[in-house]
Amino acid sequence: MNSSKSVEALFQPFKFGNTMLSNRVVMAPMTRQFSPNGIPGSDVASYYRRRAENGVGLIVTEGTVINHPDSSNQANVPHFYGESALQGWANVVNQVHEAGGRIIPQIWHMGARGNVNDYAESEIVAIVEAFAQAAAEAKRLGFDGIELHGAHGYLIDQFFWEKTNTRTDRYGGDMVKRTRFATEVIEACRRAVGPEFPIVLRFSQWKSSDYAAKLAKTPAELERFLAPLIEAGVDVFHCSTRRFWEPEFEGSDLNLAGWTKKLTGKPTITVGSVGLDGEFMSLFTEGKGAGNAKIDGLIERLEREEFDLVAVGRALLVDPAWAKKIRDGRTDELVPFTSEAIKTLY
Template identity: 80%
Template sequence: MTNSTSVQALFQPFSVGNLTLSSRIVMSPMTRQFSPEGVPGPNVAAYYRRRAENNVGLIVTEGTIVDHPDASNQPNVPHLYGEAALNGWANVVAEVHEAGGRIIPQIWHMGARGQVGDYTEAEIAAIVQAFARSAAEAKRLGFDGIELHGAHGYLIDQFFWEKTNPRTDRYGGDMLKRTRFAVEVIEACREAVGPDFPIVLRFSQWKSADYGAKLAATPAELEQFLKPLIEAGVDVFHCSTRRFWEPEFEGSELNLAGWVKKLTGKPTITVGSVGLDTEFTSLFAEGKGAGIAGIDELIERLERGEFDLVAVGRALLIDPAWASKIRDGRWDELVPFTREALQTLH
């Protein structure tokens, strides 16, 4: 396999706030459930270190849950609270930094068991503070920033989307009011970490229950949606799509990350089946694997400035050295994403 486009654009430094990255490659957050009782052990530290050793500029951890009873029903998803879990993350951070990498935790609440309309305002305030405490702990542990998970139908996104937010108080109603919960989370986290500590927000138009969903149907609506989030303190938008090459709106080739950057001027991360010849959902829903795809179009878009950073998920999950192999032109050494390869995941 060959790739005619120079890959050097992927290996240029990038800075935001007090954070400088050595490459434009970001490891996507991917839930693995390898942290018994919420505590990440040495195996988790080794997992992330291997990617840092192989030219990944920024690692976004798997989702880490906040201290709230509804935050997760999965016992092996890591916590970002409690002494044992925090000590585990301190070791992860140390290993990644020793390898020359940068790492931020993705902080999440997996969602309401019923509807977001079931939460009282007092409970919402408690959840906001739980996010802020985890953000403060992330900074204390030496993480390089934080990412808030506002995508894919999890709690923040449940407030964003009209189909899952029936509230009639200040947390529901029109698009602007549906951002109120996220705004309060972002503001509380910003207060907890200070002005120069990067806050990334991951959001998506699509939902796991509806791939065709759109929070914003037009660029004008998207701009309206993003404005309060920026004012609250978001530094970078991680724009989750299923296929990075698909246009977000008719009449333009820009993808979601491209539109967000154009409308706001903020740095953006693109994501969606990078390096794979099949979009990711079919890998599981249909039991398919994925071959290796070229990245010429990705690099051309990066060089045009459509987005600033490129998040890679399954390709990096299956192959810790993916970025190094791309940099060195070792295309024939790239590992395809298959069920068999997943069995030997490391």
């Protein structure tokens, strides 16, 4: 990978709540299932510390599930409840901070039951409270904020999407009414952490079951969708796309993060195959890997302030020093993303 453009914009500080990020590079959340019985061990702390030591501005952890029986159906996904798991996360925070990094947990309910229409209102209230409790624990442990996982067809997103939410009570209805569950989660988390603790919401148009899905088909619809989420207390939107360079709507080059920032004025995080020359799903569907791609176009968008932060996933997964190598111009040393490299997940 050779970039002819200065990467200075990627390494400018950014105010995040009451803290300052050293640069605009974010480690994207990536599920690894390396926490036996839901408990993150010292290896998990070392994994995140390595990225902090190598210049990542903000780390978003892998998805961590809340205290609800239906939040996960995978034994080795980390929990964000219970004394042992929380002690493990306290060690992660300490290691990352000691290395000079900043870190937030991604708080998650997988929607493992798979049908939001079956939840009784009393159970929804309990789930909302479980999200709030996780947020409170994150603040107590010393994290720098939280991210709520509202993307990719998981629970919060299942309430957003008309194909999975056909409820006729107060949690269903039109696009704005379908945000009610999310707004209650956000409001509860805000009450739990206070006004200054950053709340990030990750959302997506696409679903793991339907890459062409659209919550909002036009900018006007997107604006209506986002408004109640902002009012509820979202500080930053993490706008998940599969390829950051693809426009979200016809007639504009803006991607989802670009449109979200334009419509709301809120800071946004862009994401989607950053640093890769191939779309990541081909690795799994076709056994392919991806080399390192130029990031000139990304830098140009960042310089135009279309978005504020850049989340890097698989390129950073296989190369903990990705940010430092990009900063120092050592792009010939970048580790390519291949099926062999991903086996390590180090």
